[in-house]
Amino acid sequence: MNPRFFTRAAILSTILLGAILLAPTRASAAPPQDNPTTYIVQAGDTLFGIASRYQTTVAALKKLNNLTSDTILVGQKLLVPSGNAPIPASAYIVQPGDTLYAIALRHGTTLRALADLNGLANANLISEGEPLAVPINAAVAKPDFIIDPPAARQGGTILIQLARANLASASLNINAQTIPLTRAAGFFYALAGISRCAKIGNAALAISTTDADGQDASEKISLAVAVTAFPVDYLTLPPAASAILNDSALIKRESDQVAAIVGKFSPARLWSGAFRQPLTGTVTELFGTRRSYNGGAVGACGHEGMDFGAKLGAPAYADARGRVVLAQKTQVRGNLVLIDHGLGVFSGFYHLSEIDTQVGKMVEPGELIGKVGSTGLSTGPHLHWSMWVNGEYVDPLEWTRRIMP
Ligand SMILES: [Zn+2]
Numbered sequence: 001m002n003p004r005f006f007t008r009a010a011i012l013s014t015i016l017l018g019a020i021l022l023a024p025t026r027a028s029a030a031p032p033q034d035n036p037t038t039y040i041v042q043a044g045d046t047l048f049g050i051a052s053r054y055q056t057t058v059a060a061l062k063k064l065n066n067l068t069s070d071t072i073l074v075g076q077k078l079l080v081p082s083g084n085a086p087i088p089a090s091a092y093i094v095q096p097g098d099t100l101y102a103i104a105l106r107h108g109t110t111l112r113a114l115a116d117l118n119g120l121a122n123a124n125l126i127s128e129g130e131p132l133a134v135p136i137n138a139a140v141a142k143p144d145f146i147i148d149p150p151a152a153r154q155g156g157t158i159l160i161q162l163a164r165a166n167l168a169s170a171s172l173n174i175n176a177q178t179i180p181l182t183r184a185a186g187f188f189y190a191l192a193g194i195s196r197c198a199k200i201g202n203a204a205l206a207i208s209t210t211d212a213d214g215q216d217a218s219e220k221i222s223l224a225v226a227v228t229a230f231p232v233d234y235l236t237l238p239p240a241a242s243a244i245l246n247d248s249a250l251i252k253r254e255s256d257q258v259a260a261i262v263g264k265f266s267p268a269r270l271w272s273g274a275f276r277q278p279l280t281g282t283v284t285e286l287f288g289t290r291r292s293y294n295g296g297a298v299g300a301c302g303h304e305g306m307d308f309g310a311k312l313g314a315p316a317y318a319d320a321r322g323r324v325v326l327a328q329k330t331q332v333r334g335n336l337v338l339i340d341h342g343l344g345v346f347s348g349f350y351h352l353s354e355i356d357t358q359v360g361k362m363v364e365p366g367e368l369i370g371k372v373g374s375t376g377l378s379t380g381p382h383l384h385w386s387m388w389v390n391g392e393y394v395d396p397l398e399w400t401r402r403i404m405p
Contacts, residue, residue: 041076050078074119093403094130096274103132129273129403145207147223152203154228155196155288155395159404160205162188166212173206174223179390181207182269182343184405191343191404193392196288197301200227228395230288230302237293237379244332244377245293254332261325261338262346263391269342271320275399276365278316278349278385279372281308287395304393305348305386312353312381314372318363319347319385319396327355333384334376337369347396350384351375 039050047058047070058070064079072078092103100123104111115123117133126132146161160172162181170181172190181188192205203225208218237245244250283306290302310316322341330336335352353373357363374381387396 039078039080041072041074041078045072045074046070047072050080092132092134093405094126094128094132095403096128096401098126098128100124100126103134131405145221147221151224151226152194152198153226154194154198154200154230155393156194156228157389157394157398157402158192158194158223160190160192160207161405162207162209164188164209168210168212168214170207170209173208174203175392177390179344180265180267182267187405189405191345191389193389193394194225195301195392196228196230196304196395198225200225228288230290231286232290232292232298233285233303234292235294241377241379242294250331254330257330258326258333258336258338258348259391261340262348262388264340265344265390266323266340266342270322270362271341271345271365273320274401274403275319275347275387275396276317277308277400278319278369279308279310279314279383281310281314281383283307284309284382287393287397305350305384306396308383308385310372310381310383312372312374314381314383315368316349316352316370316372316383318365318367318369319387319399320365322347322363324357324359324361324363324369327357327359330376332377334378335370335373336376339363339369344388344390346388348384348386348388350386351378351382353381 041050047061047067050072051058051061060081061067061078062070064081094103100114100120101111104114111123114120114132114134120126144163146159146163148159148161149156152158160181162170163186164170165186167188170188172179172181172192174192175195179190179192181190201224202222204220205223206218206220208216210216285303285307287304287306288302290298290300292298318339320339320341322339324337325340325346326336326338328336333348333350335355337349337352337355337357339347341347349370351373352370353375354371355369356371357367357369363369372381372383378384385396387394387399
């Protein structure tokens, strides 16, 4: 929802924080994900090390692979007991703009050591989204529990990674919400959105786990939430827009309707890689911008998405793979499309002049979903783009620069 009265240079630099990645904690390479029962021997591996990662013994590994000695060779394929995924190599996921040298620096190692560890012949050839093994970082207090980034920020998304292979299930409790953890190759993870108006300081979160034997456990963790320096906008609204804004019952009704949809959790993850912007336009207002209307007080909770200036009728495209869960006219957000990407991740496209998709449709990134308009609470053609993670509005820009595991 954005009444846009003037276009101003977007101050991106304050918010363009790349993903801050916590150093992963184990030196080991991820096994090929398509066949979890085969492991490829990496430089530095020993039978004992592999056996302990897969929760088996050297003798069992030797029997399974008909080995007559303890000697293994880099590149050799070994069968490992199925059902016991390795503790994740904590695969560091290569981010846009990363170089092996920069990754090595951040993890206190050398380019050569990283290249060797991952069997890379050419250190220049790493791809976005690729998992890399990185060496042990003793600074990490809880090696099997990673919060990334370690200090959350208002409007940011955090990734919780639980590096335990022997769990049956796990869930995260944050902001009185329970979010199931999703199983990946040897670890569990969850995503949580941090409200753009979250209290600064420490927030409590808790992890509950059930292991393979049915034993329940839970632990509390304190999450540091840092302030985000959101810009402030002073707006003067025409009477018609003011009337909508002052109709608190209408605003609440529609917000509740949207919240009921984006608060759902679909267990199938539909997207992969970074999200793409729905169009290439000028950014006219950033996520979280706090507003004062008609000389009133500055609101505590800012803009629920980011705005792109664009011509009436300009095409708007899906930001990532997902299923359309709403495509209809609304009073405040205008013609609205909502996409469910799975795992509690949703995106929304407001004020469209025309909707070119329908509820239930699976859309691919870059697929046309509608045309830019000025419907709802809007004073000129623009596209408003929102994202939610488990019900909280989050900064969509972070999702264009960060790849989740
Ligand atoms: Zn907006």
